[in-house]
Amino acid sequence: MSQPTLSIVTAGAGSGKTWRITQDIKREVLENGVPPAGLLATTFTRKAAAELQLRVQTALIAARQGETALAMQEALLGTVNSVCGRLLAEFAFEAGISPDLTVLDETGEAEAFAIAFGDAAGTAEDRIAPVAFRLGLAGEANGGDWHEPVRKIVSGARANRLDAAALRMSETRSLAGVLEMLSTPDPAGAAALDAAGPGHDPPACSGGQMGSRRREKEHARRPRDGARHAPAFCTAGSPLSHLGRLGGSGYARSRCGAQSGFRGSHRGRGGA
């Protein structure tokens, strides 16, 4: 078998990428004798995959290679998901996994996550639930559930191949982003906080013991100048910066500043 080569074809929609790939495959099969099982091509959508397969088969039939055309179903032509699924199934013994794999749908994935996360969630419930509520990550509307944001973080970490160490680093950077955002209260608010708090080092937030009503009042006095707010929980460029609500919505910002930022940062420093 020859060494694999990688060609990247980039072009806009309708410019002929599928045609080009079809020609490449036709050439490999007809001129270079590559068996259908030795071909791999991926698309982003099922529709595009079906279209590619049809075009390749048609080209082969037009070239009077009808049986090869039918054997093209053996080639790995499909969406990234389907191709990877087939590879895993075909090489299950080599990978040491079950040879009978099932791709979970969204509901199945959520159920599997709930089961896998169940014990940890039950243990952490008392500690996390109040924080999550104040951060707007849970609430009565969700049945008090804070698991969805965790699922998104896990999903994001898996998609980006973050291991536990990388996830911890991301946490540290996110926390730094939060603290940076909270480090510029207006002078009046800062004075009040310093006076009321137990004396945390500035510029990180102090006032962990302050009553929530009082904090709300202090917050209300702060100028709502968007420019003074940092991008929110996730530092720009952080591996988790794309994770939905954690990514810096105005809602998250105001929540953080109003009530929970103090407690959240306080806990965060303690290594939550």
Added chain:
Amino acid sequence: VTPTLIVGWSLDGAPAPVGLPPFTAVAGPLGCLDQFGQWLGLNTRATPEASRIAACHAALVAQEGRFWSKSFSVDSWATARRVLALRDALLFAGWDGKADDTTPPRIADLAGLPALPRGAADVLDDVIAVLSERKPSFLPRFVLAEPAKLWPPLWQKLFVQLDATDYAPPKAPANGDLAALRRFFEGGPAATWAGDGSVALLAGDTACSANLLSAWLPALPPGEVLIGGDESMLSTLLRARHQPRPAALEGADLGAQLLALGLALLWDPFDAGAALEFLALPQHPLGGACRFLTDAIVTSPGYGGVNYRAARHFALRAKLRADRARGFDRATRHTAARARLAAIDAWLPPRRYKAEDGIPAGAVTTVCGLVQSWAIKRAIPEAGAAASSLAQAIIISGVAVLDNMLLGRMLETAASGAVTLLAAEAAPWRFFARPGARLDSTATTVWWLGGAEGQAASPWRMAEQSWMATRGLVHDEALAPARARAGLRRAVALTSGRLVVASPRGQAEEGGAHPLLAELQGCFGDSLGRAWVEADALQSGGVFAGLELPSRSVPAAVPPAPRREWLVPPDLVGPRDRESASGMETLLGCKLKWVLQYAVQLYARGPATLPEAKQLTGTFLHEIMNQVFTNGFTSPTDASAKAQALFERLLPEEAAPLLKPGMQAMQARAKGRIGQAMADLTSQIQRAGLQVAATERAFEKPLPGKAGRLYGRIDLLLHRPADGLQVVLDAKWSASNWYHKKLEQNTAVQLAAYAWLVAGRGESATAAYYLLRKLRLLAADTYPFADAEIPGADLAASWQAALADYRDALTALRNGRIIAAGVLGDDDEDDGPQLNIPPPCTFCDYQILCGAGVSA
């Protein structure tokens, strides 16, 4: 005349061809082996698949360091199934089962397997061996639908012995585009699609395509051919459009369902949802006991609690009563009743097994035995097949304990023999699931392209394929495409007049492009683009493939308009002798709902379902609260501890769904909250100087003005000895502002009614809500709870207004005028109600009648 047997790869179970010559029959591979069993006096029945996999499973356990070992440790049954399939495939490819120094490692591992129960390849090998020794003279002439070279080598060996010849399909001359396509198949030139109607292509979504075909098919003369993929929905789609179901509907039978649910009930925690499904099955082994157990599980989703025990008792009594009515003597009745209880405990066993421990094989085979006994008793022995197969597989595999995955996989195999649930219906056309099954010619072929018939990727590595080539072995993945193409071309070649191809978009995208489309495209090139007709464009009639689609205009139907006023004869509807507090609130909210619910007694009933997690939690915590108050406590801390202990103890009996994996957080949340709530509530009660007077007690009093009697069941009644004050507490799990609003707007009729019910002569009474989730008391006044008052709330005034409105509502009903409050109308009531109770349309089952919420 020598009889002829046509053998075809796709002919097992296919409809018989029309116009075969005399003394000619058809058979697929399995049918052919069956025939040889009869001709040779040989047992040609393969061992059931579950038993073969079980034997392979037992063999793999003993072998370590093989290519399958890692996968076997992860999913042993699926691994055994795949290893067996690889071995069978090699045997069909012509392998003799032996290995030498040149054999690739994986195949050498397969050669190391011990002898396994016979599969189809082993049976075929036996037939060949017997035929080589004695070939009966009465064997028919063998004709092959597909050339011998397209069959696996083991079959080829048989066909050589039989001197089989190739089948010559009947000639079916064609013209125009269809003739061009057939010429292309035979090596002729590509063509331009002319559009003469002989090749028509239909595109569109599944529903539109099915609509069009179901309107178009009846216009065909009888006997034409319909081809639809195995997995296509065509059969169901046609049936849904009032056409005959051309193919049988297959699925798991009742015995398999009973087995699956019976096994689900062996796991701990108790699966209340599975129990409800189990109890809802028809022809049930527990007979009339099901309804009692169903009610108990819906009320208290769990096992062994008060309601469950009561249900067992009711079932026993009902059985005794039924048998007495049948005239059975006392001893027989009691024996039968004891047997019923034993059956309940056998199907819903008190002993269950945790996932981490697995289920002992004996417990599984006991359930298999129950299903088999049930099938025999009901005179449907075939319904015990899955159970029998599973029990056999467990014995053969020698597995002592089954984990969840292994049991699931074994069950999947044992229950995979789908049975015919509904037979195919007589139709004017013949239906072929696979094109290769078709052997005779017709004028028209309608071909519904489902997903492409999947060509499995070859499981053999390059080195293995090279080794196979040197040994003359041919794996089936190398033969299948040519075989499929031969079937596809023959189906087209047997069409003389019109080929109609429907390609529903969604299905093509799911399963990849169908090879017929590529063949058409290859023949007609870009001109084929003109051949496509959009099904959507013909929904209201037109001409398709040369035939007029029948259509007629139907005026648009107007759905009934929402109706506010419902009239009945005067004095038909009046007050109930005993009205409940909640019933009174319903009447004041919507008269129509009250009439339908209490006077007409019209209920919406579906299959029994478990309450949602929120509702389940609320009901459960309510029960815990009641028990803590009933049993007493020494301090708020003690009340909290007792509530949490009760939570742990009652959870499996009353709220087992919270024990399911994934529910740990909700469980922890509920447990924490009931502890906090009990500490908080008892503290507030103590501070107010109140004592518990009663829990879960019913009260009843005559309503003023001879309007019947009012009753209510009160959760918690408190009493203050110092001044005789009675306080009703109604605990709620909901965290919404609903109850706050009810008090604020003075529409808390039920609460006001409770306060009125408990008030004695000379003693004052009040009532309050307690929101368990929010740890908050909501009261109509500060007395006796400080800081709990909702401004504007006045229970006494609410009650007086409710009484006045109640009298007015009854008068309206007596006059025969029933108003659906949720439907807006002219405000024509001279004297509207004093209380502004919002219509109770949320979760109302009667909206379909009154039309509330239905947009015009």
